[in-house]
Amino acid sequence: MIEVKDLHKSFGxxxxxxxxxxxxxxxxxxxxxxxxxxxxxxxxxxxxxxxxYEEGAIAYDGKIFSQLSEDQKRNLRSQIGMVFQGSALFDxxxxxxxxxxxxxxFTKMSKSEMQDRTDFVLKRVNLADAHNKMPSEASxxxxxxxxxxxxxxxxxxxLFCDEPNSGLDPKTAIVIDNLIQEITKExxxxxxxxxxxxxxxxxxxxxxxxxxxxxxxWEGSKDTIFKTDNVAVTDFVYSSNLFKKVRxxxxxxxx
Amino acid sequence: xxxxxxIGTYFLMIAEMFRKPTKWKVMxxxxxxxxxxxxxxxxxxxxxxxxxxxxxxxxQTALNxxxxxxxxxxxxxxxxxxVVLEFAPTFTSIIMAGKVGSFITSSIGTxxxxxxxxxxxxxGINSINYLVFPKVIxxxxxxxxxxxxxxxxxxxxxxxxxxxxxxTVSDYILGIQTDFDTFHVSYSFIKTFIFAFVLATIPSYxxxxxxxxxxxxxxxSTTSFVWTSVAIILLNYISxxxxxx
Numbered sequence: 223m224i225e226v227k228d229l230h231k232s233f234g235x236x237x238x239x240x241x242x243x244x245x246x247x248x249x250x251x252x253x254x255x256x257x258x259x260x261x262x263x264x265x266x267x268x269x270x271x272x273x274x275y276e277e278g279a280i281a282y283d284g285k286i287f288s289q290l291s292e293d294q295k296r297n298l299r300s301q302i303g304m305v306f307q308g309s310a311l312f313d314x315x316x317x318x319x320x321x322x323x324x325x326x327x328f329t330k331m332s333k334s335e336m337q338d339r340t341d342f343v344l345k346r347v348n349l350a351d352a353h354n355k356m357p358s359e360a361s362x363x364x365x366x367x368x369x370x371x372x373x374x375x376x377x378x379x380x381l382f383c384d385e386p387n388s389g390l391d392p393k394t395a396i397v398i399d400n401l402i403q404e405i406t407k408e409x410x411x412x413x414x415x416x417x418x419x420x421x422x423x424x425x426x427x428x429x430x431x432x433x434x435x436x437x438x439x440w441e442g443s444k445d446t447i448f449k450t451d452n453v454a455v456t457d458f459v460y461s462s463n464l465f466k467k468v469r470x471x472x473x474x475x476x477x
Numbered sequence: 478x479x480x481x482x483x484i485g486t487y488f489l490m491i492a493e494m495f496r497k498p499t500k501w502k503v504m505x506x507x508x509x510x511x512x513x514x515x516x517x518x519x520x521x522x523x524x525x526x527x528x529x530x531x532x533x534x535x536x537q538t539a540l541n542x543x544x545x546x547x548x549x550x551x552x553x554x555x556x557x558x559x560v561v562l563e564f565a566p567t568f569t570s571i572i573m574a575g576k577v578g579s580f581i582t583s584s585i586g587t588x589x590x591x592x593x594x595x596x597x598x599x600x601g602i603n604s605i606n607y608l609v610f611p612k613v614i615x616x617x618x619x620x621x622x623x624x625x626x627x628x629x630x631x632x633x634x635x636x637x638x639x640x641x642x643x644x645t646v647s648d649y650i651l652g653i654q655t656d657f658d659t660f661h662v663s664y665s666f667i668k669t670f671i672f673a674f675v676l677a678t679i680p681s682y683x684x685x686x687x688x689x690x691x692x693x694x695x696x697x698s699t700t701s702f703v704w705t706s707v708a709i710i711l712l713n714y715i716s717x718x719x720x721x722x
Contacts, residue, residue, distance in 0.1 A: 270599050296497065299601030310592040314510075324600055326503055382599075 224269065224380065224412055225247050231264055237276070238264045240436040251412045252428045253417050256433035257458060265433065267418045268382055270304065271295060282380065290396070300328045303373030303411075305383040305402075309365040311357035317368050318344070318353035325378040343371045347401060351473035361402050363394040374405055381406065381413040387422060395419060399426045422460060423447065424468075432458070448472045487682050488621035492504035494610050497603040504611060515577050521652020522576060523569055527560075527657035530568075531633030534559045539643035549644040552632070560630035563624050566665045567713045570672040572618075578680035580700040581612060585684030586694040591687065592629075594685070612677040619673040620666050625712055627665075664720045671716060672709050679705045 224246040227350040231239040238261045246411040256262050259279035267273040269280060271287055280287045282298060290298065304310075311320050318340050325336045344350055357365060364384060373381055383402060402424045406413040417423065423430060427444040431457050442454045447459060448469055460466045498504065538555040573677055585608055599605040631653060636710050638649045683701035 229693055272595060272598060293497070296601035296603075299599055302599055302601075304599040306592045306596060310596040312593055312596075313587070313591075327500060327600065327602060349586065 223283055224267070224414070225279075226282045227279045227281075229265070229268060229275055229280065229446040231261075231268055231273060231275040238436050241266065241278070242433070242436075242438045243278075244431050244438060244441060246412055246414050247429065248412045248430040249407060250413070251406050252412075252414045252429040252431070252434060253423060253427045254431050255417055255458070256439075258418075261436045262416045263384065264434055267384060268416070269414060270382055271299060271300065274347065276358060279382065300324075300376070301379045303370045303376070303378035303381045305373050305381070305386050307356070307364065307385045309362075309369040309373070311365060311368055313357060315357075316353065317355050317357065317360065318347065320357065321370055321371045321375050324372065328376055333364065339375060343375045344368075346374075346405075347371045362389050363391075363398070366394075366398050368472055370398070370401060374409065374411075377409060378411060381411045381412070383415040383417075385416055385418060387417075387419055391422065394424065395421060420462075420465060422458065430464070434458075448476075486686065487678070489680055491606055491678060491684065492608070493603070493605045494613070495606070496535040497606060498610070499602065499607045500623055503554045507607070509615050511611045511646045512618055514580065514613065515615050516618045519573060519576060520625065522572070523622050523626045524629050527565065527569065527630040528633035528636075528646035530564055531560055531630030532637030534564070535634035535637040535643065536641060536718050537577060539638070539641070542686060549648040550652035550655060550657075552644050553649035554655050555650075555652075556634035557631055557657075560634070561627055561661055561665055565627040565630055566672065567709065568670070569623060569626050570676065570709050573704050574680075574702050574709060576617075577676055578701050578705045579698040581677070581680035582684040583694055585681055586687045589590075589685065589687055589698055590690055590694060594668055608685065609678065609681040612681060614675060616673040616677045617670070619676070620669045623666070623669045635650075664716075667720065668713065668716050671712055675705060675708045675712065679708055 226245070227243050228289065229239050229242040230237070234402050234465055237325050238316075242261075242265060252277040254262050254265060268275050275288075281429065283284060285294075285298070287295065287298070311317075312323065314402070315323065321343055322336050325331055325339060329336070331339065336435060340353075341350070344352065347370055349367055349371065352360065352364060352368070357368065360368065370386075371382075373383075379403070386402060387398045390398065398424050402413060402415065405411065415422065424444055430440075431438060431446055432452075440450060440452045442450060450456065453472045456469075498509070508712070514693075535552055535556045539552045540663050542551060585594075588608070594608070597607055630639075635646065635649050636722075638644050639646055680698075680701040683697045687697040
């Protein structure tokens with residue numbers, strides 16, 4: 223579980239995060255949504271420890287990140303899996319080497335054990351035959367799946383995903399969303415996803431935090447987001463005619 | 478103030494490089510890879526340039542000795558001194574600032590742009606140690622490349638001397654043996670070690686701390702070449718003044 227209390231972050235005179243408090247529970251997919259410039263990426267980078275913040279606290283299972291020593295922070299980070307927006311695979315390594323990398327760095331496994339674990343995880347993301355390909359030879363969807371495999375190979379306690387289905391076709395995007403949700407349930411990970419994609423919100427948003435201008439405007443789930451009368455949320459989530467219709471139908475059916 | 482900020486950040490990066498070392502099993506692989514990328518792959522260009530510049534030094538020296546009282550072996554002497562004292566350690570290092578330095582800046586800069594460095598940091602890896610330290614260790618082998626450059630520079634001088642008819646082989650060999658001071662070779666290698674450290678760290682600094690996209694990677698490579706060259710020239714002056722002055 224990750225608890226965030228009254229988080230403030232500024233860059234010079236620009237106050238980006240303005241007192242965000244929320245909780246991300248274990249074993250569920252938590253989504254952070256909001257318009258471009260609302261502070262989602264800054265929030266995610268604060269959660270990851272890549273940005274320092276001026277006020278507030280972030281606690282990972284009760285341990286407040288800012289109070290940890292450098293070594294404790296590094297140890298905590300070794301329990302974090304991250305899927306970057308652009309996948310961030312290491313160009314000079316094959317797909318199998320990319321996935322094996324966290325095992326080489328943080329475990330004392332033998333080569334054959336690492337190989338077995340890599341095979342297992344690549345099979346889990348449906349990439350059993352891609353071991354020797356270079357990242358540049360893989361499609362966008364494959365790269366995202368490799369990034370997920372790399373993120374989960376060392377059994378992380380926390381999984382962060384920054385726009386995991388950006389640039390993917392709708393079908394592949396749903397495959398990626400479902401894969402993240404399955405893995406979250408299967409390994410009881412605390413998963414936080416930064417997303418623009420309304421399909422993801424409706425599909426896997428077990429908890430949704432909506433940011434606007436650096437404030438937490440609303441929080442709920444994929445079920446409550448249909449019923450909310452928060453104008454900022456409805457304007458953002460139901461901006462397309464299709465989603466407006468879906469919402470109207472949902473509300474009519476559930477009246 | 479901006480310069481002071483850069484200098485301070487550079488030294489902090491060097492201090493960070495020695496903290497929280499990467500596992501030796503992984504580091505060993507990275508060092509061998511960097512020896513191949515930075516040293517072995519540069520041998521061809523070092524050999525080519527050294528051989529022909531050695532030849533040019535010989536021709537220039539021979540053509541400028543018009544007085545018949547000046548012995549012919551002086552051509553070999555001048556070539557040896559030029560190649561050993563300055564050409565091999567200093568000017569080869571400036572050429573390497575272009576080749577190796579640009580490679581280091583662009584490869585680390587691309588990792589920054591594509592969030593690969595963030596990926597290392599998120600995993601809890603000391604990314605400066607992981608990326609920069611193996612390059613510093615790999616460049617400890619740089620003096621071997623310079624030694625090859627010295628040998629080929631003097632050999633190129635001999636080839637030019639013989640085929641151009643400027644002096645006989647025995648005159649040339651007498652010249653390269655005349656007044657030979659072993660300290661000059663030590664001086665040259667001490668300088669080379671200093672330049673090797675500069676060649677590994679300044680381009681790494683420019684790549685690691687770059688901001689922006691692909692265009693900025695190109696700009697960072699150019700800036701890195703300029704500052705590496707400036708540092709080499711300044712350190713060359715300071716080390717020469719201390720050791721030979």
